[in-house]
Amino acid sequence: MKDVVIKLEKDPNNYNLNLDLGLWYLKEKNYEEAKKIFTKLVKIDDQRYEGFLNLSIILLQFGDSENSELILKKYLKKNNYNKEIISALCSIYYNNNDFIRLSTLVDKYINIETNYLLFYFKSIISEKENNIENQKEFLIKSINENKIFWLSYEKLLNLYERTNKIDDFSYLISVAKKIFKNNPKLDYYFALSLFRKNEIELALKEITLNQLEKKFFEKLNPSYLINLYDLLSKIYVKQNKYKLSLDYSIKRNSISIKSEDNKQFNKEKLLDTIKTYKVFYHSLKKTNDIDNNNTLFHENLVFLVGFPRSGTTLLDSILRSHSKTQVLEEKPYLIDIRHEYFKNNTLENFSNISKNDIISLQKKYFSSFNYFDKNITIDKFPLNLIELGFIKKVFPRSKIILVLRHPLDSILSCVLTSFKINEAMANYENLETAAYFYNEVFELFNIYKNSFNFSFYQIKYENIVENFYKEIKNLLYFLNLEYEDTVKNYHLTAKERDKINTPSYHQVIRPIYKSSINRYKNYSETKKIKGQINKWINEFGY
Numbered sequence: 001m002k003d004v005v006i007k008l009e010k011d012p013n014n015y016n017l018n019l020d021l022g023l024w025y026l027k028e029k030n031y032e033e034a035k036k037i038f039t040k041l042v043k044i045d046d047q048r049y050e051g052f053l054n055l056s057i058i059l060l061q062f063g064d065s066e067n068s069e070l071i072l073k074k075y076l077k078k079n080n081y082n083k084e085i086i087s088a089l090c091s092i093y094y095n096n097n098d099f100i101r102l103s104t105l106v107d108k109y110i111n112i113e114t115n116y117l118l119f120y121f122k123s124i125i126s127e128k129e130n131n132i133e134n135q136k137e138f139l140i141k142s143i144n145e146n147k148i149f150w151l152s153y154e155k156l157l158n159l160y161e162r163t164n165k166i167d168d169f170s171y172l173i174s175v176a177k178k179i180f181k182n183n184p185k186l187d188y189y190f191a192l193s194l195f196r197k198n199e200i201e202l203a204l205k206e207i208t209l210n211q212l213e214k215k216f217f218e219k220l221n222p223s224y225l226i227n228l229y230d231l232l233s234k235i236y237v238k239q240n241k242y243k244l245s246l247d248y249s250i251k252r253n254s255i256s257i258k259s260e261d262n263k264q265f266n267k268e269k270l271l272d273t274i275k276t277y278k279v280f281y282h283s284l285k286k287t288n289d290i291d292n293n294n295t296l297f298h299e300n301l302v303f304l305v306g307f308p309r310s311g312t313t314l315l316d317s318i319l320r321s322h323s324k325t326q327v328l329e330e331k332p333y334l335i336d337i338r339h340e341y342f343k344n345n346t347l348e349n350f351s352n353i354s355k356n357d358i359i360s361l362q363k364k365y366f367s368s369f370n371y372f373d374k375n376i377t378i379d380k381f382p383l384n385l386i387e388l389g390f391i392k393k394v395f396p397r398s399k400i401i402l403v404l405r406h407p408l409d410s411i412l413s414c415v416l417t418s419f420k421i422n423e424a425m426a427n428y429e430n431l432e433t434a435a436y437f438y439n440e441v442f443e444l445f446n447i448y449k450n451s452f453n454f455s456f457y458q459i460k461y462e463n464i465v466e467n468f469y470k471e472i473k474n475l476l477y478f479l480n481l482e483y484e485d486t487v488k489n490y491h492l493t494a495k496e497r498d499k500i501n502t503p504s505y506h507q508v509i510r511p512i513y514k515s516s517i518n519r520y521k522n523y524s525e526t527k528k529i530k531g532q533i534n535k536w537i538n539e540f541g542y
Contacts, residue, residue, distance in 0.1 A: 013044050015051075022054060031061050042071070049075060049082045056088055065092060081109065087117040094121060099128055116146035123155060130329070135159060147179060157189050166196050184215040185224060192231055200238045207232065226256050230418040237416075242522045249416045253429045256421055267426035267433070274386060274440045280347045281389050281444075281451045295355060296362040299397045302378045302479065303334075305385040306403035307438060308424075309413035311461030315403055316380045318464075318472060318490040324481055326375040333379060337364045338390050353393055361394050376479050383424050385441060388448045399479065400456035402445075407536045408520035411435050411529065435529040442536055460540075462517050 001024050008017050022037030035058045041051025052075040059068035072089045075082065086109050093102035103125045110118045119142035126134035136159060142152040153176050160169035170193045177186055187210040194203035207213070207228070216225040229252035236245035256262060304319075304327075306312045320327035341350070341361060371377060382403075384391065391398060405413075411434045419425035427437035448454075457478045463471045473483045520526040530537075 015041060015045055015048060018044070019050055019054075022051075026054065026058070031058055034058055035062075046075070046078055049079070049085050053084055053088055056092075060092070065096060068092060081112060083113060083115050087115065090117060090121045094124065099125060114141075114145050116142045116149055116152070119145060120149070120152050120155075123152070127159075132159070132163060150180065150183075153180075154185070161189075161192065161196070166193065169193055169196070184210060184212055184219075188212055188216075188224060188228055188231070192227075195231060195235060200235055203231070204235050204239075207235075222255055222259050226252050226259075226418070229255070233416060240522075243525070246412075246416065246523055246525060249418075250430050252418060253415065256418070257426050257429055259421075262421040262426070265421050265423050265426050267423060267437075270386075270423040270427070271437070271440060274444050276347070277386070277389060278444050278447055280351075281447045284351065284451045295359050296366065297373055298362065298395050300373060300376050301395055301398040302376060302401060303384055303388075303391055303395075303398055304378050304380040304382075304401045304403065305388070306382050307385065307405075307407075307410045307414075307441060308382045308419075308428075309417060310382070310403045310405040310410045311464065312380055312382045312403050314461065314464065314490075315401070315459070316378070318487050319378055321487045321490045321492075322376075322476070322481060322484055323486065324375055325378055325479075326372055327378045327380060328369055330381055331369075332381060333365060333368050334381065334384055334387060334391065336368065337361050337394075338387060340364070350390075350393065358394055365394075376481065383441075385445060388445065388454075389451070392448075392452045392454050396454075400454065401475070401478075402456050402458045403461060404458060404540050405461040406518065406520065406542045407438060407533045407540070408526050408530065409516065409518065411438055411533070412520045412523055412526055413516075431525060431529050435532045438533060438536070465514055465517060 001021070004017055004020050004024075008014065008021065011017065018037055018041055022034050022041065025031075025034035025037060035055065038051050038055035038058060041048070042055060045051070052071055056068045056071045059065075059071065069089065069092050072085050072092070075085050076089075086105070090102055090105055093099070093105065102121060106118055106121050106125060109115070110122060119138045123135045123138035123142065126132075126138060136156065139152050139156040139159065142149060143156065146152075153172065157169060157172055157176075160166070160172060169189075173186060173189050173193055176183075177190070180186055187206060191203045191206040191212070194200075194206060212228055213225070216228055229248045233245045233248040233252065236242070236248065257265075304312055304315060316327055316330075319325050341357075378401075385402070388400065391400070411431060414428040414434045415431055417428070419428060424437075428434045457475060459471060459475055468488065469483075472487055476483055476487075
């Protein structure tokens with residue numbers, strides 16, 4: 001580097017020499033000096049991209065995302081297009097979760113020149129839009145354009161597995177293994193593919209031989225350690241090693257809840273909301289439904305609720321197989337309008353909510369998805385159970401389906417399941433925390449029953465499994481629907497769906513099975529929480 005410095009004394013504005021010096025400073029993490037050099041390069045030549053790009057990188061190191069973006073835009077304003085500049089700007093929008101500007105930028109430049117990063121970002125936008133075919137198409141394009149860009153392989157592997165395309169999943173693994181040598185992430189995916197093919201012993205052998213737990217732990221790779229523990233938990237269930245299965249699930253949950261990405265989610269926040277609701281709705285006198293004349297039609301609206309892992313996804317798949325139903329994807333349509341309302345209102349305001357405000361909330365809700373008033377519309381979001389007070393005020397003529405499962409099975413399954421963490425799912429770290437949450441939720445439910453004159457249809461997961469025809473026929477009668485033979489082949493409907501956005505995505509494509517009934521009996525640890533929830537076991541008739 002001394003030679004470069006000496007040469008610069010004779011030729012201080014030499015672009016290439018300054019670039020070499022700036023990159024050396026960047027490598028040495030001397031960001032202050034690197035910033036001076038790249039600022040100088042921008043002034044020396046505003047048509048070369050290297051100074052702009054590296055100055056943008058330095059500004060990001062200083063946490064100055066705004067000016068990092070501006071310097072890239074300054075280049076584009078002068079020069080219109082550069083692949084590296086466009087890719088860097090896309091990365092800034094992506095990291096800032098600014099998908100509107102990301103989408104606009106990608107669509108503007110994606111057809112100018114083949115660019116693997118633009119294809120990759122277009123796949124992410126397609127995923128946000130729930131357009132699975134486009135997502136797959138652009139990931140394949142990204143891989144074809146750059147066969148050593150790992151992130152596109154990773155996204156496509158996850159897509160194939162989540163959409164139950166196991167043959168495609170296995171084939172892509174075999175292709176990637178030829179390119180990415182000694183990649184423990186690929187070893188994990190290979191073990192997962194073996195598990196999905198029910199080759200349980202081989203899957204465990206793959207994990208053990210490659211020392212995957214040690215490698216992910218040493219490389220501080222929490223996301224893959226979480227995935228690995230989830231896979232080990234499932235493997236040990238298949239081997240009837242139930243304590244090991246539960247132990248790995250708890251280890252997975254603990255890492256996930258405490259990870260940097262999930263520190264923002266505090267389970268106490270939702271528990272405090274439930275406690276506030278309990279006090280408020282307990283104080284209300286039992287009321288009749290609000291006179292809903294002259295508000296939006298919603299007699300065909302149904303809320304499918306229940307404690308998570310109680311069978312709501314199974315019932316979702318059954319009901320969406322009927323020709324006269326529209327089952328919404330599991331998204332917080334109701335929670336969104338609830339949050340918006342309470343930004344400017346209190347529970348006291350809500351107790352006297354006006355008809356105009358109800359109509360406004362109804363309009364916002366129905367505008368958030370494609371609403372067909374001729375079909376039965378079913379909003380399946382299990383923990384809308386907590387918001388039944390809001391539902392019965394805003395949609396008093398709607399119907400409620402409550403799905404129940406043995407409380408010990410529900411609680412155990414929540415702990416065994418790998419959820420995406422939020423304020424609710426953070427309660428499933430272990431059996432004790434999940435049991436406490438279960439108590440709180442159903443104590444609130446009982447208060448709702450005493451505070452509102454509303455009917456709901458209660459259906460048990462176990463009864464659906466044991467007596468499918470009778471249970472589903474009675475449920476359809478409650479919904480004013482005739483029984484159709486298509487509902488008994490719900491698993492075929494599930495297979496045709498692009499993507500099932502719940503942890504049960506690999507289970508609902510199977511016909512009815514009984515192995516999940518009384519599953520808790522295999523886990524002696526559930527005895528420790530039985531006393532806490534005996535009330536519900538008795539109340540629900542188990």
